[in-house]
Amino acid sequence: MPYYQTWEEFARAAEKLYLADPMKVRVVLKYRHCDGNLCIKVTDNAVCLQYKTDQAQDVKKIEKLHGKLMRLMVSKETHSGSMETD
């Protein structure tokens, strides 16, 4: 389970993974104040992408990505396959 070195790569891979199968993917955010670090993980139980940071400047990026994925999840997307409600 590799930790990505650059935020850019992680963000791109995470969004791609989510769009491939929205129902499977989950996003986990773990914050440790005592150690002063934040870790974000995006996985579909087959692939696991992780990014860790102790920099305050990354908090905003992580929180934005989190919000973006949240909005993707609640938006009614017309995606092929799975859910057909007739």
Add this chain to the structure above:
Amino acid sequence: MVLLENDSFLTELTRLFQKCRTSGSVAITLKKYDGRTKPVPKKGHPESFEPADNKCLIRASDGKKKISTVVSTKEVIKFQMAYSNLLRAHIDGLKKKDKKSKSKKTKATQ
């Protein structure tokens, strides 16, 4: 696992962050939710369930206490604003980058 309303969830999440300031971690999980309340039926049984497409499940835990909430399209805007503010307010123990050696850049990300 306690399922809460969006507002109660945010209040409890604030408490989790405050509790874990001296030790421990706060884990938040976000996942797309299709509104199931019953387990997936076995093969051969008809799936008498219409999946909803506009909800997501948010869980939070400090290792001991677990809370969760469901957010749907109507609530997401309000929830996301409050949630972002909450994260930014509490996730503040991280290192601030100040490069004294090279060029003096005062808070580039604003």
